[in-house]
Amino acid sequence: MARAISTNRKALNTAAAGTLGFLMFFPILWMIVLSLKTEEDAIRAPLEILFSSGWTMESFGAVQARSDYFKHFSNSVIISLGSTFLGLLIAIPAAWAMAFVPGKRTKDVLMWMLSTKMLPPVGVLIPIYLIFRDTGLLDSRLGLTFVLMMINLPIIIWMLFTYFKEIPSEILEAARMDGASLREEVIYVLTPMAIPGIASTVLLNIILAWNEAFWTLNLTAAQAAPLTAFIASFSSPEGLFYAKLSAASIMAIAPILVMGWFSQKQLVRGLTFGAVK
Amino acid sequence: MISPAVILLLMWMIIPLGMTIYFSTLRYNLLQPGNSPFVGWENYFWFFTDPSFSAAMINSLVLVGGVLLITIVGGILFAMLLNQAMWGQGIIRILVISPFFVMPTVSGLVWKNMFMNPVNGIFGHIAKLLGFAPIDFFGQMPMASIILIVSWQWLPFATLILLTAFQSLDQEQVEAAEMDGATWASRFWFITLPHLARPITMVILIETIFLLSIFAEILVTTNGGPGVATTNLTYLIYVSSLLQFDVGIGSAGGVVAIILANIVAFFLMRMIGKNLDA
Structure with missing residues (x-):
């Protein structure tokens, strides 16, 4: 009332x-x-x-002229999109299997995956740094893409799992009764229902990867530096150029700000691992 | 079908973790190549007896505690306000949660320069306007300044989650209590707060995990200083490993950080597990 x-x-x-x-x-x-x-x-x-x-x-214009702003912008785009899609490729089958064919250990596996997210990055900074130095991955977009994929993978799997779980399996049975083949079942029934969940997951992970500022600062120098690291180069004494710092900052946060506005609901779900809906 | 994910995560966990633990038992400095002998607990001994360690532990606690206090209390108030009937609620909500999407290096630098700079910052101008001496934020109260910046980023998170929780509060229950003559205070205490207990705990645990790892905001504003006034555990480990190249001591610090985070993670995982029907 x-x-x-x-x-x-x-x-x-x-x-x-x-x-x-x-x-x-x-x-x-x-x-x-x-x-x-x-x-x-x-x-x-x-x-x-x-x-x-x-x-x-x-x-x-001055920000672009002073330092190759566009290079850092495209690094950010490549690293955040790359890590998200690579993560999806690995996460979709895993989440799918756990949601539709759960076994006795599914819950334990999920919880264990989540626990890897709790590992503080600084605890593995030295090994990753040394491995990257010795394999030439330091300051490379490939290396950073891989690291960001790994740190966000638990969240991707977890989010996809909660979305897939909501697809009623009765619908699949009904489709089968109506004579749909497995291929038709996947293409016409499952995929359309899974797409909103996948889209939300993608959105949240691009945001997280774009703003990640531990690995991006520690593993990059001039070449692969995304916007987080580029902006950090303003810390002194260029930080006193307020107009340029502002222009660089606005360009760096604008795309993610807009994406964030559209993903408020998914944010709650993704960051609380489904515990608050 | 889950094996690629499991194998990757297993590798990601075991290999670096094993290396960190192994390095933490060696006398290993990147500036002194050659042999790195096994020294057992020595690095831990050095790490724990280093005066910056106790400072960093206290700083970590103050930072996490301060931000939690501000974001939880502020988050409850913000969420209650945003949950009222108003015009343009969607737009106002967008304005309130926007800081969460600002990357840490940007928020650190913008606050440091445009707001807290004693000469050209807005706070300095306001102080001058009111006839006070401008405050040198990072000189006089460095930790409070960092807490303020980080709180600005995390208040939206707490607000958003608590607002979601408010919206699932059973209004009929509240109205029934009201009709039975319960005052506003007792309705808040006996109905609203118990309903919020779970989401508040979630916010505390999740924020703690992220706040223990605060790094970029410190790097671009104070570099851990003045002295070690804003060096938290994460920053201290960064300094000893990547600036002083002391892999052994840095790794010992890493193990300490992992143990700390695991204590929090233990409770968080239990809460999430209860809610999971798999």
């Missing part, structure tokens, strides 16, 4: 929540503002920046 809520109350809620939203979003908003200013304007007092200085796009 829904109760009528007075307009006043609603306006008050909106004002309070809106203020909160504005405050939380403000650092991102401020990056956008500063990225559209000249370096001289970007370090003035906040109100002066807003009202008494002009707007320009020059910082975006």
Whole structure:
């Protein structure tokens, strides 16, 4: 039974929540503002920046000119997409088998897989670093793609498992009764039902891989550095170039921010391993 | 069909883990190539007696504890507010959760330079406007500054999960209690909080796992300093292994970090396991 809520109350809620939203979003908003200013304007007092200085796009060009921004951007794209799709390739059969043909040990296997995610990265930093150094994988996109795939694999398997589990097996039986072959069953019945779950998994994992900032910082130098590592190069003294730092940052977070907005629900599910829905 | 995944994860776990444990018993420095003799527990001894170790342990605890406190209390309040009837709820929710999608190096640098810089940062300008001396955040209160940055990133996570939990709260139960004359406080205490107990525990455990590994935010803002004021366990191990090239001591630290994380993981796994019907 829904109760009528007075307009006043609603306006008050909106004002309070809106203020909160504005405050939380403000650092991102401020990056956008500063990225559209000249370096001289970007370090003035906040109100002066807003009202008494002009707007320009020059910082975006300057970031690309100063260092090959596009290279780092494409590194990020290749590494996050690559690790996600490689992970899917391995995870889909595994999750599929565990969801549809569960055995006695399925639960243990799932829990064990998840436990590998709990391993702190710093605990295996030295071996991975040395192995990569000796095999020439240090500062290579291939090596980083592999590492990110491995650290996200438990989450991919786990998420796919919870989605596949929701596909009712009665539907498969019904299709079989209607005379569908195994091939038809997979193509026309299973795949369409599995695609939303797979899409959510892909989305969440691209976000996680894009923002990963332990391995990307420790295993790359100039060549394979994705955006996380590139932005870190602003730590000093270039960090004082506010407009350029803002422009580089905005370009680095914009694609993932938009993806994140579309994946709120999956985020809860993926990051709590299905324990909160 | 699960064997490729199992084999890969097994290799990923056993090989580096075994190597870390093995290295932790050797006197092994990359700057001194040649023989690396077996020294047993010596590295652990050096690691534990290093004054930076106890500092790093305390810093790790303060960092995790501080962020947890802010994100849980803030998350409950945020979620309660966002759960009310309002206009533009979707957009407001998007604004609130956005910080979670900002990569750690960006949030570290943006806060450090554009907000906390005593000369050009916004906080500095506000202080000047109000007639105070600007605060040198990373000089005077380095750990609090890091906690603030990390909390900004993780508040959205806590909010989002707790909001999801709020939405599954049985409204009829609340209304029944209301009709029986329960006050707002007792409704919150006896119905809402017990309902939130599980999600809050999940948030605590998951955040702890991630917060123990905070690295990038420290690297781009303070480099662990001043002194070791913001060096957590993760950063200390990074310094001894990749900056001082001491594989032995770094590995001993790695083993300590693994044991610590496993204590948290044990409870987290039990909670997840209870909820899993496989």
